[in-house]
Amino acid sequence: MMKQGIYEILFNFELAPNVFRMVLKGDTSALLSPGQFVNVKIDGLYLRRPISVCDYDKETITIIYKVVGVGTEKMSKMTAGDKLDLLVGLGNGFNAENDCKNPLVIGGGVGIPPLYGLCKELIKFGKKPTVILGFNTSSEMFYEEVFKLLGLDVYVTTVDGSYGTKGFVTDVMKNLDYDYFYTCGPMPMFKAIESIAKTSGQYSFEERMGCGFGACMGCSCKTKYGNKRICKDGPVLEREEIVW
Amino acid sequence: MVNTKVDLCGIQIDNPIIPASGTFGFGYEFAYNYDINMLGTFSFKGTTKDPRFGNPTPRIAETPSGMLNSVGLQNPGVDKVISEELPRLKSCFKKPVMANVSGFSVEDYAYTCEKLDAEEQIGWFEINVSCPNVHGGGLAFGTDPKNVAAVTKAVKKITNKPVIIKLSPNVTDITEIAKTCEAEGADGVSLINTLLGMRINPKTRKPILANTFGGLSGPAVFPVALRMIYQVYNAVNIPIIGMGGVSTAEDVIEMMLAGATAVEVGAANLVDPFACKNIIEDLPKVMEKYKINSLSEIIGGAHNG
Numbered sequence: 001m002m003k004q005g006i007y008e009i010l011f012n013f014e015l016a017p018n019v020f021r022m023v024l025k026g027d028t029s030a031l032l033s034p035g036q037f038v039n040v041k042i043d044g045l046y047l048r049r050p051i052s053v054c055d056y057d058k059e060t061i062t063i064i065y066k067v068v069g070v071g072t073e074k075m076s077k078m079t080a081g082d083k084l085d086l087l088v089g090l091g092n093g094f095n096a097e098n099d100c101k102n103p104l105v106i107g108g109g110v111g112i113p114p115l116y117g118l119c120k121e122l123i124k125f126g127k128k129p130t131v132i133l134g135f136n137t138s139s140e141m142f143y144e145e146v147f148k149l150l151g152l153d154v155y156v157t158t159v160d161g162s163y164g165t166k167g168f169v170t171d172v173m174k175n176l177d178y179d180y181f182y183t184c185g186p187m188p189m190f191k192a193i194e195s196i197a198k199t200s201g202q203y204s205f206e207e208r209m210g211c212g213f214g215a216c217m218g219c220s221c222k223t224k225y226g227n228k229r230i231c232k233d234g235p236v237l238e239r240e241e242i243v244w
Numbered sequence: 245m246v247n248t249k250v251d252l253c254g255i256q257i258d259n260p261i262i263p264a265s266g267t268f269g270f271g272y273e274f275a276y277n278y279d280i281n282m283l284g285t286f287s288f289k290g291t292t293k294d295p296r297f298g299n300p301t302p303r304i305a306e307t308p309s310g311m312l313n314s315v316g317l318q319n320p321g322v323d324k325v326i327s328e329e330l331p332r333l334k335s336c337f338k339k340p341v342m343a344n345v346s347g348f349s350v351e352d353y354a355y356t357c358e359k360l361d362a363e364e365q366i367g368w369f370e371i372n373v374s375c376p377n378v379h380g381g382g383l384a385f386g387t388d389p390k391n392v393a394a395v396t397k398a399v400k401k402i403t404n405k406p407v408i409i410k411l412s413p414n415v416t417d418i419t420e421i422a423k424t425c426e427a428e429g430a431d432g433v434s435l436i437n438t439l440l441g442m443r444i445n446p447k448t449r450k451p452i453l454a455n456t457f458g459g460l461s462g463p464a465v466f467p468v469a470l471r472m473i474y475q476v477y478n479a480v481n482i483p484i485i486g487m488g489g490v491s492t493a494e495d496v497i498e499m500m501l502a503g504a505t506a507v508e509v510g511a512a513n514l515v516d517p518f519a520c521k522n523i524i525e526d527l528p529k530v531m532e533k534y535k536i537n538s539l540s541e542i543i544g545g546a547h548n549g
Contacts, residue, residue: 001276004518041515046462047306048515087517208302210313211514214273216266217289217318218304220297227297227318232273 002089002213003030009082010060012075015142018067019110020076021054028056030089034096034117035184035204035236038063039212041085042074048087049075050212050231052184052204054113055120061088064113064142090212091235094202096121100180103127106169106193108134108185112143114204115184119150128152129182132172134189138163170196194244201239205230246531247538248524250284252506253406253431253483255340255367257284260496260539261524264487264510265290265344265370265410266315270329274513275336278521284506287342287370288325288333291360293352295321300454305443310462310489311511312441314455317346322356330363340367344410347395348385354398361403370485371399374412374437386412386437389424396428406431408485411476413465414440418472419479426480434485434508435476436469461511463489470502477503477544491519493526500539501546 007026015021031053038061039048049071055062067076078084096118103122107115112133122129131154135141138158147154155172156164165172169185170192181201183193190203207230210218214232221228223241228234248259263274265287274280298318305312319325333341343366347353353371360366373395374386385391392409399407409425411418413436422433438459443452451457469488476484486504490496491512499507512519527539536542 002517004516045306046308046310046511046515047304208304210304210311211267211517213517215269215517216304216313216514217269217298217315218313219301220303220315220318221301222297 001030002087003027004085004087007061007084007086009078009080009084011080012078014076015064016140019064019140019142020067021062021064022075022078024061024063024084024086025059026061026086028059028061028088031056031061032089033093034121035093035114036089036091037212037235039087039090039209040071040075042071045071045074047210048212050090050209052114052235053117055117064110066110087212091231092233094118094121094182094204094236096125098180101127102177102179103129104132104173104176104178104181105129106132106134106173106181106183106185108169108189109136109140111183111185111189111204111206115182116143116146118182119147119152123150130176130178131155132157132169134169134185135163136160168192191244194239197239202236203239203242204236205234207231246528246536247540248527248531250505250540250543252284252485253368253408255406257339257506258282259284259524259527260500260504260506261520261527262286262342262485262506262508263513263520264508265372266313267510267513270333271337271341272332272335274517277517280337281339282524283339283520285339285342285367286337287344287508288329289319290317290344290346290372291319291322291325291356292317292346293322293356295319295324302452302454303458305452305458307441307443307460307462308464310460310464311514312443312453312458312460313438314453314458316455322359326359326363330365334365341365342368342370342408344370344372346372350391350394350398353395354402357399358402361405366405368406368408369399369403370408370410370434371395372410372437374410374414387415389421392421393424393428396425396430400429408432408434410437411435412437413468413472419475422476422480426482430482432483432485432505433476433480434487436465436472436488439465439468461489463491465489466495470498473499473504474502474546477547493523493530496523496527497530497534497536497542500542501544503544503547505543
């Protein structure tokens with residue numbers, strides 16, 4: 001269930017050009033699964049900014065965000081000790097509890113953060129996911145080592161070949177064995193994955209939102225099982241229900 | 245002890261705070277957060293004869309002190325509203341609720357209202373003749389006094405419940421439309437619906453909203469709404485529900501002084517899910533601050549002297 005609260009910034013630093021990692025201290029009891037998001041109120045701006053949760057524990061929330069506009073720009077200027085008004089525990093998150101034995105986790109760019117929490121959850125359920133992280137170029141990379149510290153096999157692709165496999169996440173995915181997949185990233189990546197995926201899976205979507213908690217119908221989409229709200233019934237949708 | 249009760253078209257409500265249609269769903273998303281029975285009432289999601297998906301996304305854009313939306317009346321249609329939404333609503337809200345109805349023809353409005361009229365929990369009808377976000381209807385429909393008159397007359401014929409017509413601000417003279425509603429027997433008017441606006445993304449050089457235009461709401465529109473309520477109060481003798489950018493108990497007092505009997509809160513619910521709860525809790529304090537014993541005494545108070 002969603003909670004509103006004031007959270008204190010413990011850290012806020014640049015991981016890669018324009019990509020920031022922020023750790024916030026406060027009540028995390030509303031977070032129930034990886035892939036959920038928080039909605040951040042920023043002084044001087046009317047609408048909150050939805051940001052996926054990368055990781056959380058009893059008293060901290062870690063978010064990783066890219067500066068893409070005026071809201072994230074303002075966030076990037078904040079420092080330790082500053083306070084933020086958050087709505088916490090939004091969205092359904094990934095379902096890590098299923099029959100799969102050999103899941104594949106595929107992230108693209110700033111879609112990668114929620115997959116870190118997901119991998120921790122999968123490990124908790126006794127699974128050892130294989131991870132593919134896709135970036136445009138080596139200078140934009142982040143979190144490869146952090147995933148490796150979980151003891152996982154991590155493949156990195158860069159579009160320009162400056163690190164890891166040259167090309168897209170699907171260039172690695174097509175050669176791997178897996179019985180389920182989880183992914184978060186840009187739409188072109190989703191479409192490429194969809195065209196070669198051999199199993200069921202879960203996609204975490206992004207959309208411009210109004211409220212973030214299911215009231216305004218700002219982020220609706222059509223699925224095979226009726227209309228859904230990305231913020232409330234998503235952001236994670238099952239492969240079988242998605243209308244592309 | 246201050247008195248926050250007001251009479252809204254013959255039904256007494258505990259306080260004048262009413263979440264506006266389209267910002268509160270059918271109530272239960274907010275019932276997770278607080279006991280919504282503290283509200284005066286709420287206006288449920290705009291309901292049409294047939295199910296509607298609404299407009300393509302993006303449907304939301306930010307503006308200075310406000311937001312644009314072009315949701316386009318997404319709703320499951322009147323049959324599903326009755327069979328699925330209202331039973332769920334009933335489980336978390338025990339007071340009379342306001343049924344917000346939209347349509348694309350006089351027949352649509354009459355059809356939808358007739359079906360909803362049988363629902364006991366519905367206390368009032370709020371007839372949206374002014375949704376600016378719908379192709380082929382909306383704006384053009386609600387800006388023509390002849391259409392508004394025909395809809396008012398048709399709905400009044402099929403129900404004995406109070407009928408409140410929700411007015412568009414996107415007209416030359418809102419008082420003319422309000423007078424038309426009164427002449428056709430409307431029990432009240434509510435205003436303002438959103439103001440038509442747009443944003444453009446300089447990077448893509450394209451409108452942000454997939455629908456190009458959307459309705460502006462939030463604190464940015466508050467002074468415009470206040471002015472129109474003030475004008476309409478001078479023009480008609482039926483109750484006015486004021487809305488447009490209300491975010492605080494102070495805003496509520498201002499709107500009532502301009503002439504509102506009750507006040508709807510819209511966009512504020514979307515950025516602060518506890519907005520209405522906070523306003524209701526603040527009201528007695530703000531009333532004491534301005535030495536107001538009973539809210540109903542200040543309706544139209546700015547017109548005195």
